[in-house]
Every structure is written in C-alpha cells, then in structure tokens.
Amino acid sequence: MNEQRKDILDMLAEGKITADEAERLLAALERDLPAPAASLDVRPKGKPKYLRVMMNTVENDETGHINIRVPLQLLRAGVQLAALIPPKALTAANTKLTESGVPIDLTQLKPEQLEALVEHLDEMTVDIDQPDAKLRVFCE
Amino acid sequence: MPQLVTLRFKRPDRRAVRIWVPVLPVLLVFSPLVVLAALGAVVACLIFHVSVTRAFGTGWRIVWALSGTRFDMEYDRMGVLVAFR
Numbered sequence: 001m002n003e004q005r006k007d008i009l010d011m012l013a014e015g016k017i018t019a020d021e022a023e024r025l026l027a028a029l030e031r032d033l034p035a036p037a038a039s040l041d042v043r044p045k046g047k048p049k050y051l052r053v054m055m056n057t058v059e060n061d062e063t064g065h066i067n068i069r070v071p072l073q074l075l076r077a078g079v080q081l082a083a084l085i086p087p088k089a090l091t092a093a094n095t096k097l098t099e100s101g102v103p104i105d106l107t108q109l110k111p112e113q114l115e116a117l118v119e120h121l122d123e124m125t126v127d128i129d130q131p132d133a134k135l136r137v138f139c140e
Numbered sequence: 141m142p143q144l145v146t147l148r149f150k151r152p153d154r155r156a157v158r159i160w161v162p163v164l165p166v167l168l169v170f171s172p173l174v175v176l177a178a179l180g181a182v183v184a185c186l187i188f189h190v191s192v193t194r195a196f197g198t199g200w201r202i203v204w205a206l207s208g209t210r211f212d213m214e215y216d217r218m219g220v221l222v223a224f225r
Contacts, residue, residue: 050208067212074209077201084195086188 004029048122048139051075057133072118072139079114142207142224150219 005026012022055066090106097104126137145161167174181199185192210223 062216064215065213067210069208069210071205071208074202074205077198077205080198080201084190084198086190088188 048072050140051121052136052138052140054136055133059132072121075118075121076115079111079118082109082114083111141204142209144225146221146223146225148219148221150214150217152217156219 008017008022008025008029011017012019017025049072051070051072053066053068053070055064057064085106087107093106094104097106122139124137124139126135128135142163145163147159147161148156150156178196181195182192184190185195206224208224210221212221212223213219
C-alpha cells in the first residue's frame with residue numbers, strides 16, 4: 001500500500017473525512033498514478049522457435065565463424081528417434097559406456113524426458129568468452 | 141515441409157558457388173529412388189524389430205520440421221552454408 005493511500009484510510013478511520021470523500025480521494029489517486037513500468041521479467045515473451053549456436057574463433061590470424069539455427073520443432077521430432085533404437089543396440093551401447101567408465105543406462109532414457117529437456121531449452125543461455133573464441137548458445 | 145534448400149560453398153581461390161534446390165520438383169524427379177529407399181527402410185525396420193509406422197512417422201516429422209534450419213560455417217576464406225526454407 002502506498003503512503004498517500006494509507007493517509008486517506010487513516011483520515012477515514014479517524015473520522016476526519018467521510019466514506020464518500022475517502023472513495024473520491026482514492027479514485028483520484030488511482031487516476032493520477034502512472035501505469036506500472038513493464039519489467040523484463042513480466043513482459044510477455046514470444047515463445048522461442050529456434051536454438052542458435054554462434055561461435056567466433058581466431059586461430060593463427062585466421063577467423064572462423066559458426067552460425068547454426070535449429071528449429072526447436074526439429075529437436076522435438078529428433079528426440080523421437082530415441083524410441084526407434086533397437087533394444088539390442090541399446091544393450092551394446094550400455095556395455096561399451098560402462099566399459100569406458102560412463103555408467104549410463106540408455107534403456108532408462110525415455111523420449112518424454114528428452115522432450116521435457118527440449119521444452120526447457122528456451123530458458124538456457126550459454127556464453128563462453130575467451131581471448132581466441134566466443135561461443136553463444138541461446139534460443140530466439 | 142522445406143520448399144527450398146540453399147547451398148553455398150566458398151573457396152579461397154574461386155568464386156562462391158550458390159545452389160538453390162527446389163525440394164518438391166527434385167523429389168518428383170527422384171521419386172523412383174525415393175520409393176526404393178522407402179522399401180529399404182521397411183526391410184531395415186523389420187530386420188531390427190522397429191515399428192515401421194513409428195519409424196516413418198518420426199522421419200516425416202523430422203523432414204517437416206526442417207524448415208528454418210540453417211548451418212553456416214566459415215573458416216578463413218572458406219565456407220559452407222546449408223539452409224532449409
């Protein structure tokens with residue numbers, strides 16, 4: 001509650017003004033208040049459609065640029081491929097991963113989990129800034 | 141579904157080559173090969189015990205979602221661009 005509004009209600013409570021006068025004052029106060037500034041967090045953002053990967057490198061005075069734009073829809077469709085991997089291949093991959101010291105069970109990886117990961121990609125931004133390379137990963 | 145694929149190749153000593161590939165006409169021209177590839181895919185699905193309908197559905201969804209994809213890479217004076225529109 002702002003200060004002026006509190007003053008009006010105090011005056012009403014003390015009986016200095018009537019309820020009608022308080023109502024008129026509050027209405028006048030609301031008219032005079034500026035519209036709240038839209039903050040960046042509250043501003044409705046358009047749903048991102050693309051995942052962008054931008055990289056600039058400088059190596060031996062030679063510059064390199066990588067600019068990749070992938071529709072998020074394509075990522076969503078791509079994760080469905082996980083469901084098409086034959087069980088035999090998953091078992092073989094699991095064995096190799098365990099042998100390499102990466103004990104990840106790929107059979108437990110469900111397309112729904114990958115979809116959830118893609119869904120939350122729009123909140124992700126990666127910025128890597130080094131003297132010879134700059135990398136940015138974001139959604140737009 | 142993408143309608144046009146743009147390819148660009150840049151080489152240091154030559155002019156950049158830019159190729160526009162209209163997807164639908166090219167698919168029509170190569171339709172016999174597309175049918176053969178589809179049959180090969182069905183056989184592969186049966187061999188590896190993968191649902192044919194699911195595999196084709198996923199493939200179709202991927203092709204459909206390709207529009208807007210852009211891959212642009214340049215190094216020194218060489219470069220490759222692949223864009224789907």
